[in-house]
Amino acid sequence: MDSEIIDAVTGWDSAPAESGYRGLRSLANDDFTGAVVAGMTWGFMLNGRLLGVFDGQIEDFEDESFESYRAPDPSLPLLYAMQETGGDVRAQYYTEETPLEDADGTLSAGGFTGYVELSENVLSGDYYVVYHGGKSMSAAYVGNSKRLITGDDAFERASDEIGIYKVYDVDIELVEIPEGDDEDETVPSAGAPVTDDAEDESSGDTPASAAAESDTASESPTEPGDTTPSPDTETKSDIETPAPDEPAPSSESPSAADTSTTDTTQAATTDTESHSTASDPKPAKKKGSDDGPKTGSASTSAGAHASSAATTDSSSAKNGVSSGTEASESAAEPSGSGDDVFSAEAQWRNARSIPSLDPGKSKYETAPKRTPPQSKERSRKAKSRAAKSKQSKKRPKKRASSKSAPKSAPKSTPKQSAADAGAVKELKAKVSELESERDQLASERDSLKDERDEYRSRAEELDARVEELEAEVERFQSKLDEVGVHDTDHSMSPDEALRGTNLFVRYARKGEATLEKAHAGQAKREDVVENLRLEHHTTFDTDGLGVEGRPYEEFLEDTPEYGFATWVVTELLYEIGETGNRSSLAGVFDAIPEIDRIELYGTVSVPIGEDETEPRNFDIIFRDQMGDPLFVANMNDSRDPATKPMVAQLAKDSKAIAEANETLGSAFVVTASFFEPEALEVTAEKTGGGLLSRSKRKSYVKLSRKNGYHLCLVEGRSGDFHLNVPDI
CATH class of the missing domain: 1.20.5 (Single alpha-helices involved in coiled-coils or other helix-helix interfaces)
Known part of the structure; x- marks a missing residue:
């Protein structure tokens, strides 16, 4: 997750939320707009829709408590989700040649989905216009304080700026919130009204009794047992209004019915009507007159069908015609329509992007809630019971016959008795043989x-x-x-041995736990430690080599330099992430996965003129694959405390490195003792620290608006290392 996005989101107002999937669904039902954070995993929501999950998976929220932040404007979660998803740069323009208003008109007319960023060569701030289906929202961060401006004001300011803007094409895919194990399986999904289906199943109603109740309802539609839904009480669906040219479902009833299947059909009718009631989504929220077209057409159509079904049943009963088949077909008719409230659920689940935005609205149109699987299962079982009942009526009954009486067994003959005696004798011999073998x-x-x-x-x-x-x-x-x-053939001084040594970060299996996956929150600490290999390469032969009377490998692994390098690549990443300092120590956190080689007692060249360079010496240099410095460190392995000159010299040398290399993320002073107070004071002076500091980055040496590095002090005693400055 980008550190600037983390800074912005954590500054939003917190919103109360339950834990786990239940909490996510509660936010979704409340049309929540903002961000949710579980550990190192982030998600963005817009009007209850989960736009994406980053630095982790949706399963990271299961049974876990999480933080939720309410966005000050709906454009921000959509913009951040697109930035984290990543997209393709489709075009790049100069405002003096192609004004932003012209590009906005073209993108809106073309139904564009993505965003425009105006920040290059712009001194006043960063400006964004985010699109979905051609509908746009604007946001801007103005001034050194990055004051947030949204809406028309942000777009007008962007239109007045001169600079280069880029057009990013991004495809957003919604993430479905799973159902947790803690949910009661008998409770309908959020937003669906509770029906009498659960009571019917618990009371043990059979298809026959359901059919009998359906007959009674057909004869007396005004009785209290009538379950036909009324247009006035039908739940509205919050899906989009069907197109005007789509045919409306027919409300006519069949003209004839098969009287032989009346009971079975009526049982299916009753179950279908119950299923329709249980599957209705929650009522749509009322919108103002400027919110665009209303979304109640689909539910109104469904209500018309239900009303037509009730009228048909009543009319058929009065005319003496069996109404079982007609009631079944009338009740099932809305679910067969291609644009009704029930098929909208399947359309939503198959959609790859969110509904179109309307600049006049601050929210999306809400989508229908998913039909509870219990209602579908009950409908399927009821239909199955009706079919079995029909089959049993057609099956003829079997009658007892005197021919089926068993015949008496024939009497044994002398020949048969002799055969039985021989078989017994043979079996006894077999038993004796098996006992001997046993x-x-x-x-x-x-x-x-x-x-x-x-x-x-x-x-x-x-x-x-x-x-x-x-x-x-x-x-x-x-x-x-x-x-x-010791068993050594030749010896070498410690200084010579370390100067000729380089360490390499490698893995036993690249496809498993790595620092990159740990940075993304996808690997556990113990898995990374088990998979990581800190290999060494030397400029000399180590066979039989002794250093201070010890074998070379034993000497190397016992040095403070090797111990500090191991701590950085196996421990520091998790200490920063688990203490919530990913943003405040972004220069360190983001650079750790890039470490490829660790040079001991090396130098970094700094340009001092057009063709001249000057070396800067460090005890440890962490480099990426291109050889650029990521971290530099100096060691104090004496029992005396680290002094002010030690820290001041490292700050001076590292600043020169950072001004020439934007890759430098941090400089470390590591002591086996402790730091003098003067050393701590010079660190605060170099980083602008203190009680009046307003920087969100800790112990940060700022070189320019977008460049700088962290100055850190580390204590290492008895093989354990601790970050002293900054305090995390």
């Missing part, structure tokens, strides 16, 4: 057990001997260490 196998089993116990005893004796020999080896090795004797 006894033989048992004997072999006992013999193997004895052999196993013997080998086990021998193995225990050998294990004890191995432990004894290993202990003896350790005693000899300890004596050799005491007298400083």
